[in-house]
Amino acid sequence: MTLVCYQPTSPGAWQGRNDGNDPDLQRWHQRVQLADLSRAPLPPIPEGQKGIAFLGFACDEGVRRNGGRIGAAAGPEALRKACSSFPVHFGGQLLVDAGNIVCDGPQLEMAQDALSATVAHILQAGYLPVVLGGGHEVAFGHERGISSHFGKEVVGIINFDAHFDLREPGGEGVSSGTGFWQIAQERKQEGQPFHYLVLGIQQNSNTPRLFKTAAELGADFLPAGLFQQKYHDQLVGAIRSFIQRTDRIYLTTCLDVFASAYAPGVSATAYNGLVPDALFLDCFRTVLRTGKLAGVDFAELNPSLDIDNRTAKLAASLVFETVMNYFLRQGD
């Protein structure tokens, strides 16, 4: 593939604890295969196996344009590091690192185009793309790659986020806060429905205008306050009924959906965000186990604001969930 903004991952990115080379001792860093897409396509997936391809989106420009605290471009590197020592519980399945889309300076739109093309390539090769952000401008590029690959199929978007990210582009153009508005416009132009479910919305972080835009676009949302054990069945039921209306699911997690005690390393912290507890995990796994997963990403990790890698480790644990559920439990 010829790609602007593309950089392969350096071998030093995956390093960690080593207990030996036996299959039952291995860690992810011993199993991740590095692929340089500028030289060769992704390796073929052997019959009867599945593949996941990580792709970094090293980009600060969306958060900068949105007036936030920059540093998310270092997110992919921190996430790889936090994932490196996870144990391998998935037998011979294929875990590949497909490199990075790097947004150098103000070229955000170009980086998003490169992201879309690379995501489409990953899907074409039969892998599940797991994109490591980067600001939430990752969503527009990622989703477009998915919808271009799946053509007329209905792609539903599930976003764990404190924010709608339904802003109309302002003076600086598109940003980390405009991604889902941009997707809605594309859908409208194509005469396709916009299926968008946001989980964890904070009233104190979204203007009345954003709530109004969400209503006008037919977006569904569940507020952060609903994330209580007594509403468990309601939450899981709402997620399931949303998924039923779609053919494919794009799952995106904006790490600022979590309370700042758990996720201090984000641009816009939430003191009263979600707790990454059993209730949250039930909701997250409900999405992962649909059998319709088309792409997963994690946005807004800003290592320069993190405390003791807390946010990176939380995001990494969700990557672990994604890998485990895709390889071993999808379609339950």
Ligand SMILES: N=CN[C@@H](CCC(=O)O)C(=O)O
């Ligand atoms: N991707 C982030 N979006 C939020 C940021 C809010 C903030 O910086 O306070 C938004 O635009 O609403």
Ligand SMILES: [Mn+2]
């Ligand atoms: Mn957010």
Ligand SMILES: [Mn+2]
């Ligand atoms: Mn967001």
